[in-house]
Amino acid sequence: MIKISNVCKEFEDLEVIKGLTLHIQKGSIYGLLGSNGAGKTTLLKLIAGIYRQDAGDILINDEPVFENVNVKKKLIFMPDALYFFPHTSIQQMAHFYKHIYPSWNEERFQKLKEVFQIDVHKKIHRLSKGMQRQVAFWLAFSAMPDVFVLDEPLDGLDAVMRQKVKNLLVQDVAEREMTVVISSHNLREVEDLCDSIGIMHRGELIIEKALDDLKSDVHKIQVAFKGKVPSRFLEGLNVLYKEQRGSVLLSIVRGKEEHIVSHVKRFEPAIFDMLPLTLEEIFIYEMGDVGYAIENIIV
């Protein structure tokens, strides 16, 4: 659905995207994570056709995006800083969207009044930050895009509204195979929503995996031995992090569960626990592996 091949983007000699390749399946929710300044917003703006890449291809349904009205009328980009025309009411903005997006669904717009419950005659700039975010979602869901690109989308929404919006997103993905790309630092939210994850650092994609594979590929193990830790114990394991706490050795290791378990058991530890990691923990350890580490992490 979205094919990004060897894309580069520079700003004033700063290489922000460095030969990045990434594929997003139709009907999936792709979570784009990464360090500050990694290039996530730039990548989203390239996907949305707001920026033109310096090299490489960005195709949506096999068509280039930049200056392509055909693709753009089926795509919505929701930036982290929202923009609406000055002094415009929700109704007027809906009227504008209706003329831009051929798949605008008026019935849905009316129905979503029950969800968002804001007077359509209100001027958008007079609404609170969270209410403006609600309006952006209301308009986007009514426009029925094939591709929905969101940059830090749930910031400013209260917990109830977050859940409602997440349900609407998932519903559109399930019912009409909308493709969603989300960049967020809220990893719990990403973990809830996304089926695939890409992690960016300094303009490159350092990991791209299905969320389930990512989670089944990194494990936290705690072991204790009767005597000292056998010298060859950590050899043969792909260790992202290790820490000795008294007699317990805590390590974060990459690899398949069966391989790790059989390796550990060979050394006959007195205690052995294997625990799953949250996406937030995986993110922190993987970033540590590319030199972006927190010193003395306490887990």
Ligand SMILES: Nc1ncnc2c1ncn2[C@@H]1O[C@H](COP(=O)(O)OP(=O)(O)OP(=O)(O)O)[C@@H](O)[C@H]1O
């Ligand atoms: N329009 C621009 N002109 C010049 N430099 C830019 C521009 N947009 C982004 N940059 C630079 O590109 C780099 C990546 O920025 P970007 O906003 O894409 O990162 P990000 O991953 O979204 O970061 P964050 O998580 O902090 O929001 C930064 O060094 C930023 O200063």
